[in-house]
Amino acid sequence: MKLTKIIDELNATVVVEPKDETEVEGVYIGDLLSLVMAKAQENDIWITIQTHINIVAVATLVNLSAIVIAEGMDVDEDTIKKAKEENIPILKSELSAYEIACKLCRLGV
Amino acid sequence: MNKKDDTIKLEYDIIQNDFVRAGEASSNVKKILKQLGIDSKIIRRVAIVTYEAEMNIVIHSYGGKLLVEISSKKIEITAKDNGPGIEDIEKAMQEGFSTASNEIRELGFGAGMGLPNMKKCSDVLKIDSEKGKGTTVYMEIFMKSNQN
Ligand SMILES: Nc1ncnc2c1ncn2[C@@H]1O[C@H](COP(=O)(O)OP(=O)(O)OP(=O)(O)O)[C@@H](O)[C@H]1O
Ligand SMILES: [Mg+2]
Numbered sequence: 432m433k434l435t436k437i438i439d440e441l442n443a444t445v446v447v448e449p450k451d452e453t454e455v456e457g458v459y460i461g462d463l464l465s466l467v468m469a470k471a472q473e474n475d476i477w478i479t480i481q482t483h484i485n486i487v488a489v490a491t492l493v494n495l496s497a498i499v500i501a502e503g504m505d506v507d508e509d510t511i512k513k514a515k516e517e518n519i520p521i522l523k524s525e526l527s528a529y530e531i532a533c534k535l536c537r538l539g540v
Numbered sequence: 541m542n543k544k545d546d547t548i549k550l551e552y553d554i555i556q557n558d559f560v561r562a563g564e565a566s567s568n569v570k571k572i573l574k575q576l577g578i579d580s581k582i583i584r585r586v587a588i589v590t591y592e593a594e595m596n597i598v599i600h601s602y603g604g605k606l607l608v609e610i611s612s613k614k615i616e617i618t619a620k621d622n623g624p625g626i627e628d629i630e631k632a633m634q635e636g637f638s639t640a641s642n643e644i645r646e647l648g649f650g651a652g653m654g655l656p657n658m659k660k661c662s663d664v665l666k667i668d669s670e671k672g673k674g675t676t677v678y679m680e681i682f683m684k685s686n687q688n
Contacts, residue, residue: 462648463648463649463650463651463653464647464648464649464651465592465649465651465652465653465654465657466651466653467648468588468591468592468657469588469653469657469660473580473584479648481647481648483559484559484560485559485562485563485595485647485648486648487563488562488563488564488566488567488591489563489591491563491567491570492563492566492570492587492588492591493584493587493588494584509560517567
């Protein structure tokens with residue numbers, strides 16, 4: 432599914448713009464970075480409450496399609512800068528990880 | 541990469557507690573492997589082990605180096621630091637074992653999964669460590685592997 436469609440449906444705030452053609456194939460939820468590295472699959476959208484710069488390295492290294500910050504957490508400035516450099520889209524939602532996941536599930540992701 | 545004796549050597553300094561640059565060495569290695577046209581499954585495994593090794597140096601050591609050698613047969617990864625060393629390697633290898641502080645855990649590190657991830661994703665893993673000296677983690681990932 433196109434990330435742009437997910438952004439519309441989730442009503443999420445775009446913190447770092449995606450490219451139009453970014454595709455999402457699955458979902459991974461987690462805040463422990465070593466588990467994300469081991470378990471998240473390529474082109475997954477990653478839901479987390481971590482906001483520091485290292486999440487961009489994680490997303491880049493395992494080819495995640497985007498990061499969704501749950502619970503309306505503020506994203507660090509250097510995280511945003513790095514995500515722009517590395518082309519990792521970041522979205523932000525006031526919803527909980529569970530609520531975001533439910534919406535994605537209903538969308539058929 | 542076609543010539544058999546062609547080896548590419550990469551070397552990175554990894555600085556203790558430098559969370560802003562942490563992951564850059566691994567990201568750089570990944571970019572180079574992609575440019576070389578290495579299989580994406582191999583790249584994923586190398587990305588995971590270099591990241592975990594790099595983060596362990598940042599978090600648990602006084603600083604060190606990440607060395608990567610790429611040849612047509614295998615990729616060798618060496619993470620070498622200046623201390624303080626691992627007291628009990630067997631314990632450190634267990635899933636869930638971590639000495640990370642609460643502060644570090646709040647950032648999402650300290651699941652105690654780094655070394656187990658390295659073991660899972662490598663074909664060879666050797667850890668050499670002495671308390672008070674330093675730690676060297678050596679790994680090999682074969683280009684033609686039984687793993688997926
Ligand atoms: N380079 C090192 N120097 C000293 N101690 C280390 C080093 N690498 C690992 N350790 C010790 O081994 C433990 C387990 O390491 P491991 O990478 O598996 O987990 P972690 O780093 O604590 O958490 P995670 O990797 O899941 O974020 C660490 O908590 C630390 O005590
Ligand atoms: Mg670790």
